[in-house]
Amino acid sequence: MSTSTLLISLYEQKAAIDREFLAALAGAPLSPENRHIAIRTLNHIHTVDRIFAAHLRGEPHGFAASNTEATPTLDELRASVEQVDGWYVDYVRALRPAQFEEVLSFRFTDGDTGRMSREEILAHVIHHSSHHRGNVGMLMKQVDTPPPRDLFTRYLHQNEPQRREEA
Numbered sequence: 017m018s019t020s021t022l023l024i025s026l027y028e029q030k031a032a033i034d035r036e037f038l039a040a041l042a043g044a045p046l047s048p049e050n051r052h053i054a055i056r057t058l059n060h061i062h063t064v065d066r067i068f069a070a071h072l073r074g075e076p077h078g079f080a081a082s083n084t085e086a087t088p089t090l091d092e093l094r095a096s097v098e099q100v101d102g103w104y105v106d107y108v109r110a111l112r113p114a115q116f117e118e119v120l121s122f123r124f125t126d127g128d129t130g131r132m133s134r135e136e137i138l139a140h141v142i143h144h145s146s147h148h149r150g151n152v153g154m155l156m157k158q159v160d161t162p163p164p165r166d167l168f169t170r171y172l173h174q175n176e177p178q179r180r181e182e183a
Contacts, residue, residue, distance in 0.1 A: 020116065023108045023135075026142050029168055031101035036164035037149055038094045044161045054152045056087055058097075061145045065100050068141050071122040072107065072134060081125050108138065 041054055060083040070077035088096070116135040124130055132140070146166060153163030 020108065020111060020113060023116075023138050023142075024105070026168065027101070027105045027108050027138075030142060030145060031098070031105055033149065033164060033166050034097050034101055034145070035094075037152060037166075038090065038097065040156065040161070040164050041152065042090055044156050045159050046155060046161075050155050050158070052087065054155050055090060055093060056083065057148050057152050059083055059088060059093055061148045062093060062097050062100065064144055065097075065104070065141055067125065068137050069100060069103060069107075071120055071132075072137060074120070077125075079125050104138075104141070 037058065041051075041058070044051075044054075046054060063079060063081075063083050067077040067079055067082070111134065116138075117133050119131055119133050120137065121129065121131050149163075149166050153166065156163040
């Protein structure tokens with residue numbers, strides 16, 4: 017599997033699991049405080065996704081922090097997440113192999129400078145979102161609401177059932 021094929025699958029899985037988490041969160045019987053924490057955590061993921069999308073485009077991101085001051089509603093967050101997830105899927109599909117290795121310079125929200133390849137940025141966004149979805153999943157487990165199964169293997173086997181066949 018090439019880097020581009022792998023990253024396309026990872027971003028398709030990210031879009032799918034983001035949808036599942038947002039839907040599951042809507043029905044989870046969380047306390048108002050934990051619901052707020054869960055939405056803030058998912059909004060943090062989304063804000064970081066938007067910051068790194070701007071880095072990939074070579075544009076200023078306009079964020080002073082890795083989360084927004086105001087907390088969006090779940091519906092507002094869902095709409096924006098779907099748009100940005102779609103952008104990432106399209107972006108990764110359009111990259112040529114040599115572009116993955118291009119090193120980009122940018123500024124973090126704290127003002128420090130950074131340099132990462134496109135491939136490193138894309139890997140960071142996947143890892144970062146998975147880590148924090150796990151935080152939200154733990155909140156859901158505390159109220160006996162199983163979070164969506166955030167597994168790449170699950171995604172691959174659901175989308176390519178032939179992978180379940182014996183070799």
